[in-house]
Amino acid sequence: MSAYACEPGSGSEPGVGWNWARQAAAQGHQVHLVTRSNNRQAIESASDSHPNNLAIHYLDLPAPFLMAKRRTGYYGLLFYYYAWQMHLGWTARRLHRIHHFDVAHHVTFVIDWMPSGLSLLRVPFVWGPVGGSTHHLPAGFDLKLPPYARRHEKIRSTVQKICRLVDPFLLLTRSKADAILVYSKEGLAGIPARHRGKASAVIHVGVSDEDLPRGIQPQPLTGGPFLRIASGGRLVHWKGFDILIEGFAAFLKAGGKGSLSFSGEGPFRPHLEGLVAQLDVQEHVNFVGYLPTRADVYRHISANDVFALPTLRDGPPVAILEAMLVGRPILCLDVGATSEMVPPHAGVRVPVGTRSETASGIENALTHFADRPEVLRDMGAAARAHVLELHNWANVGELIVRVYESVVDPE
The missing domain is CATH 3.40.50.2000 (Glycogen Phosphorylase B;)
Structure with a gap:
């Protein structure tokens, strides 16, 4: 399982990453979670909620990549994330030779316009929860945005179009996915028609x-x-x-x-x-x-x-x-x-x-x-x-069981 964003006790994507891993382990699966090194302190501080069958592997890129990420803001983050996914593919294959995984599961980032390194493994692959490509500011709405915000929207739209249409890594990710979990019904429209048959809308975040x-x-x-x-x-x-x-x-x-x-x-x-x-x-x-x-x-x-x-x-x-x-x-x-x-x-x-x-x-x-x-x-x-x-995490755990069973034994 990969969760670039993963932090116990957090909301948003870091909370999604941690809780999906915990729920998969709670269902009795032996989970190997790959996440970033900057999540180590929070994860180790939450050792009381860390199941024994959840192994953590920390992965980061060399220092020059981290420096570029910090200096270039949002665009540096996108570049770093993409490169991290490429490195994840190599790391996951090395881990697979040792642990012999039955399923590969990408959890975070929850975006459908960037690839997953786990798609390079030759095992059943679950991609999701994902979404995001259908999120657009309403056409014809007088947004009154400052210049930096208008630039952000144009660049975001351009990057999404390029990735979605011509990125071979993303095309491979969609093709290799045996199940695609989309975090809203609206988001299903972001999955190309030829892959939509293996996509389903799910509730991906919980509270209690x-x-x-x-x-x-x-x-x-x-x-x-x-x-x-x-x-x-x-x-x-x-x-x-x-x-x-x-x-x-x-x-x-x-x-x-x-x-x-x-x-x-x-x-x-x-x-x-x-x-x-x-x-x-x-x-x-x-x-x-x-x-x-x-x-x-x-x-x-x-x-x-x-x-x-x-x-x-x-x-x-x-x-x-x-x-x-x-x-x-x-x-x-x-x-x-x-x-x-x-x-x-x-x-x-x-x-x-x-x-x-x-x-x-x-x-x-x-x-x-x-x-x-x-x-x-x-x-x-x-x-x-x-x-x-x-919206409770126990429901997510039950969903994980159903999805894993469907991709490992489609019959």
């Missing part, structure tokens, strides 16, 4: 009450005219935080009362702070910055009534599951993976129209929450019940 730090328990919502809204994550331009601010400002202008609190850091923060000043809502919007632990994240969410993440393109955000776990209703856009994650009884999914229409939809949702505290309570309880039933 064990994730809640000691002393933090789901708190019932009291409701009231003052609406407290939490949001956050990496502050980047595709997450829709600027649309949320515009909708919140309209809510205040129409007579609503409330606060909006963002956690996290990122390159889009100066733009967001400028927008807050432009709309004159500084007294109502707070940027709390980076929260170093998951306990801090859960405290931030629990201190508010609603969790809002109107992302315009994304995979299934772990932040939404964390908010649902503590019984907070969700405000999101009716698009992509977030729309699939949030059932109508657990939150409000705002249709994406023009920029002003979308901001008005957010305003209306906030007004609905503020005027009907019983809706907050009911949706919060429904959100928690939904996430505990469907």
Whole structure:
């Protein structure tokens, strides 16, 4: 199993990498996990949750590659990741000669437009969870992006097209995969038609009450005219935080009362702070910055009534599951993976129209929450019940068993 991103106690991709490995081991499989050396400290610190049948192999490229990665940001990361996958192929073949693997399984990164080194092994190969190539900012939407963000989107789109159409390593990865696990129904469209028959949409991330730090328990919502809204994550331009601010400002202008609190850091923060000043809502919007632990994240969410993440393109955000776990209703856009994650009884999914229409939809949702505290309570309880039933790691373990059995013994 390969998990480039892999870290116990983390959300997002590092948490996916670690928990898929743990669940595979929990099902009785002897798992050999290959991950990056920078994950060693976190993994070894979590020795209590480290099954005996989970062996860890750490792999990194020589120092010049690491230096180039650090100096060139996002684009350096893509180059390093691609080279790491190539090196993984050689490493996996060496390990296979020793351990005689029955299945090879790529877990992270969860992207369908980059290859996997495990595809070079001559054993049944599972590719996924993956996705990402169907994530695009909505056409015709007035995005109002700063120049660096427009450059990012153009380069990202170009790199994806090149990789998806002409990269022989990716073509081999798709071809060799006996099963392709896609993390959303929307993402199935990113798998070429000739390979879609072996692809299936799965729930790839889970949460449980064990994730809640000691002393933090789901708190019932009291409701009231003052609406407290939490949001956050990496502050980047595709997450829709600027649309949320515009909708919140309209809510205040129409007579609503409330606060909006963002956690996290990122390159889009100066733009967001400028927008807050432009709309004159500084007294109502707070940027709390980076929260170093998951306990801090859960405290931030629990201190508010609603969790809002109107992302315009994304995979299934772990932040939404964390908010649902503590019984907070969700405000999101009716698009992509977030729309699939949030059932109508657990939150409000705002249709994406023009920029002003979308901001008005957010305003209306906030007004609905503020005027009907019983809706907050009911949706919060429904959100928690939904996430505990469907998005739990035990379900992922059962999925792994079914997939491995299907590729090892197709009959």
